[in-house]
Amino acid sequence: MxxxxxxxxxxxxxxxxxxxxxxxxxxxxxxxxxxxxxxxxxxxxxxxxxxxxxxxxxxxxxxxxxxxxxxxxxxxxxxxxxxxxxxxxxxxxxxxxxxxxxxxxxxxxxxxxxxxxxxxxxxxxxxxxxxxxxxxxxxxxxxxxxxxxxxxxxxxxxxxxxxxxxxxxxxxxxxxxxxxxxxxxxxxxxxxxxxxxxxxxxxxxxxxxxxxxxxxxxxQLAVRDERLRRVNMPHLAALRGRPGALLSAAGRVLAAESCTLPSTVDIRRGGGTVALPDGRLATVEPLAEGYLLRLSAAPGTHRARLRLEYLSDGTHSTTVDGREIPVTLRHAEILTLLALHPNGLSAERLALQLYGETGNPVTVRAEIHRLRSQLGASVVQTRPYRLAADVDADFLRARTALRSGTPDGVLRDFRGPLLPESEAPAIREERETLTAQVRQVALNSRDPAVLWSFWETACGADDFAVLDALLRTLPPADPRRAAVTAHRARLA
CATH class of the missing domain: 3.30.450.40 (GAF domain)
Structure with a gap:
């Protein structure tokens, strides 16, 4: 300048x-x-x-x-x-x-x-x-x-x-x-x-x-939004699970049921039929404040694809239909528990699994509301809380590979502990159980490639049993053997 x-x-x-x-x-x-x-x-x-x-x-x-x-x-x-x-x-x-x-x-x-x-x-x-x-x-x-x-x-x-x-x-x-x-x-x-x-x-x-x-x-807008949601929620409930949403006077989506919508719908004053960016048609009805949107739930309606990559030493990844969505650790914990319980969980059960005996269902409901606003109501549904998307989760793939007894498949998906920063009781239990099972598969395999894959994760890096198994299985001329020997010497 x-x-x-x-x-x-x-x-x-x-x-x-x-x-x-x-x-x-x-x-x-x-x-x-x-x-x-x-x-x-x-x-x-x-x-x-x-x-x-x-x-x-x-x-x-x-x-x-x-x-x-x-x-x-x-x-x-x-x-x-x-x-x-x-x-x-x-x-x-x-x-x-x-x-x-x-x-x-x-x-x-x-x-x-x-x-x-x-x-x-x-x-x-x-x-x-x-x-x-x-x-x-x-x-x-x-x-x-x-x-x-x-x-x-x-x-x-x-x-x-x-x-x-x-x-x-x-x-x-x-x-x-x-x-x-x-x-x-x-x-x-x-x-x-x-x-x-x-x-x-x-x-x-x-x-x-x-x-x-x-x-x-x-x-002030947040206060008005909350009042509009509270007053008009019965209109959304009256849809009885059919896809729809509550909109602000400017067309912002304040609450949605059984559908994924853009954050704002382009509406005309007085309502009527509107076209969404993806080509779907919806009917918008004026309320005392805001609008009620009704979306056709025709056969073959798009079902969202939810991908969870939570087995990692680093950050976790959440994508919906290929679009990465930044979610908090708490929301990742909720998605994990819902993926592990495909039939759904009540607010009380989810509170117990997230917080233990001190869990409050009211807190869970608030978190679910925020999560639905972020991912879309067609991904996370209510009564009970459940995932209504096609779920692809690395921890579920690892579970399947464990049942099939294929060590290569297990270690292909297991790149680290499940949500390592989580202290939620149910997540901690699942993380410890999954890690112990994968560790045992690696030790039982006596395959240096499988053992090496597990040793490269945070779960196996300082595990003496894994280090000793690697030293027993790696050929003397394998350059990886020197790295394992040096690391074990540092730990001793």
Whole structure:
């Protein structure tokens, strides 16, 4: 990144001299002649957009759009209204101390709220920096609020980086705020003040505040989602196991039964028939809040393929239809136990196997809900909890190979202990039993290749019986014999 992209060092050393330099840069660009330097790329692109919108660099003025009852109604209905107390707590006291003004706009750059030092509010009034005016780039040219909304990124605009001359005595920083449900821009948060108040932390401050606002909106969304699930779950239960789902008003899947769906369904207002990305058709019915989706359970409906690779000294792997899904250790434990019990387990039995006598079925139900949301309700079903996918698990293959008595087959799948970090009672018991059986198969085989495969796992590395068996079976000239001899000597 060149110097033109990072003006902060010069800006902080002498803000007024830097402002004069920016004025020369702006004048040269507008005149179409070489200047003392190039404007920052974010500023140059913004000037181009602003001039294309016919903003007058010398006489532009922020248009006044709303006041009185109309503005009050817009404020009340705006999604950022519930988080305004958080914004005040973060920014207003700082704005007062530093002679700044805190501003919140909507997605079109309309100033909805403005608070800060009394003197700066009066100064803002003189240039139209007040509630009800529009500060999009198309309305008033390059400014932190409008440019943050245009680019979707935080930005700091200083002095003559503003395209319109009357704002050259101001410095400002703004960050966009997005809807956590749809990703759409909701507005921007801005801190503005006179040139002497410029500070390198301004952009970090507004960015952190915007992120905090989005976090608050995300928490409120989670509360609404849970309420919608609770109120509308009877509609999903009424499907009696037929494939369907509860959707939010924006089409996000909140709960699903007997089907795998994308995280969001593209719905039309009022519902109707929708086509899913894989070509399936579904019917969407409006509820008091959100929607109920019904999916045809026609013969030959796709059955998910669940692959579990949990016998390893390293990380475990979970894939659904060839797509790897990162799951927590707890969820891997649940999938293992359900794979070992194909007829299913109750919440009580699963709690006992996961946590022992202190297990709580409520905790299990919460974990199952999260797991179903992640893998899809067609993979993990309820009443009882069971796997409804075609399961391919290395520990099940190893069990089959043990029953068939084929040492090569056993060691082909056994690459380490089952979920070695797990302390769940049933997983620990299965891990110890499987490891002991594989160890015995290796020792009984008297086959150096089988013994070597077991020795390479964490289960056999320091096992004296395995080391001695290898030394008895490996030919004297086999180079592996030296490695085994050295390792045994280190352990002795």
């Amino acid at each position: 060149n110097v033109a992209e990072t003006p902060e060092p010069e800006l902080l050393r002498d803000p007024e001299s830097y402002a004069r330099l920016l004025a020369h840069v702006r004048a040269a660009v507008l005149a179409g002649v070489p200047g003392p330097r190039s404007p920052r790329s974010v500023v140059s692109a913004s000037w181009d957009r602003s001039l294309a919108a016919h903003v007058d660099p010398d006489a532009g003025e922020a248009p006044f759009v709303y006041d009185g009852d109309a503005l009050a109604a817009l404020r009340e209905a705006h999604p950022l209204a519930p988080v305004l107390p958080v914004l005040r707590q973060m920014l207003v006291s700082i704005a007062d101390d530093a002679e700044h003004v805190m501003i919140v706009t909507d997605a079109d750059g309309l100033i909805l709220w403005r608070e800060g030092a009394a003197g700066q509010l009066v100064r803002g009034d003189r240039v139209g920096l007040t509630e009800g005016t529009r500060w999009s780039e198309a309305a008033i040219g390059t400014n932190a609020m409008g440019t943050a909304l245009a680019t979707g990124e935080p930005v700091q605009i200083h002095s003559a980086e503003h395209l319109v001359r009357r704002y050259h005595t101001w410095t400002c920083a703004a960050a966009p705020v997005r809807d956590p449900e749809t990703g759409a821009l909701l507005g921007s948060i801005d801190v503005s003040g006179p040139l002497r108040t410029v500070h390198p932390a301004m952009i970090s401050l507004v960015t952190a505040t915007a992120q905090l606002a989005e976090g608050q909106l995300r928490a």
